[in-house]
Amino acid sequence: MSQNDAFSAIDRQDCLRLLAKVPVGRxxxxxxxxxxxxxxxFSLDTDSSVLLRTSPDSDLVRAIDxxxxxxxxxxxxxxxxxxxxxxxxxxxxxxTDPAEHDRLRETGPTSWMPQRETVFVRIASEMVTGRELRGTPGPL
Amino acid sequence: MSQNDAFSAIDRQDCLRLLAKVPVGRxxxxxxxxxxxxxxxFSLDTDSSVLLRTSPDSDLVRAIDxxxxxxxxxxxxxxxxxxxxxxxxxxxxxxTDPAEHDRLRETGPTSWMPQRETVFVRIASEMVTGRELRGTPGPL
Structure with a gap:
């Protein structure tokens, strides 16, 4: 399952459609x-960027901004x-834009973790790649 | 779900027990x-290292060895x-050890992808951390 050439590639639109199906990513x-x-x-914004919702004092924010x-x-x-x-x-x-922050409080991702304060992080979808594994018969 | 301090930590032994339950990691x-x-x-070896099975000419092997x-x-x-x-x-x-390779062909991970040639990669479990999320009521 690790050989890139043994997967079939998924095009960008189908990648985004699949992403929208699941509530958790990494x-x-x-x-x-x-x-x-x-x-x-996470959720996807209207421009297909990935939106995360986390705490402003999290290690994650410090590491990725x-x-x-x-x-x-x-x-x-x-x-x-x-x-x-x-x-x-x-x-x-x-x-950081207050209007954008307010918009995302309404339409952006929810979090399974309660947060006293909220910050949104946007990941630009500069490169979107996907692979599909169609299944192989039985154990090797 | 991104605040480290809002998860409860899982100790090393429980981390390894959980890892052994799932067939796919990242x-x-x-x-x-x-x-x-x-x-x-993947699978776990007897020393708790993570074992991957892939193709010797994969991009992955070149990138991580x-x-x-x-x-x-x-x-x-x-x-x-x-x-x-x-x-x-x-x-x-x-x-690279032939005897070890032969042992892993018998006891190591299988792959959902067919492979003409097989190489095993070991990831030493130098640091093992885990987090558990117990669930929060309803949508925010």
């Missing part, structure tokens, strides 16, 4: 010079050995 | 100086807004 970044990954709720990150979501089914994964790569920026 | 690394993430089948990577697995339930995630951070190395 932001991939660097923390203290080590690779880091954190599951997080202004930095190129990857954001991954997937769904796999062990019974059929099939599934898909999508990766969005782009610059993450904290939303 | 290897997190750097490719062409950008953050990269790839879903992949000898490098510190992160490996993440999780399970979330949208209905209860609960779940867990575990991250193993450590050096990835291709298994």
């Amino acid at each position: 932001v991939v970044y660097t923390r203290h010079a080590l690779p880091a990954v954190l599951p997080i709720n 202004g930095v190129v990150v990857a954001f991954e979501a997937d769904e796999f089914d062990a019974a059929t050995r099939s599934g898909w994964s999508v990766v969005v790569t782009g610059r993450a920026t904290v939303v | 290897v997190v690394y750097t490719r062409h100086a950008l953050p990269a993430v790839l879903p992949i089948n 000898g490098v510190v990577v992160a490996f993440e697995a999780d399970e979330f339930d949208a209905a209860t807004r609960s779940g867990w995630s575990v991250v193993v951070t450590g050096r990835a190395t291709v298994v």
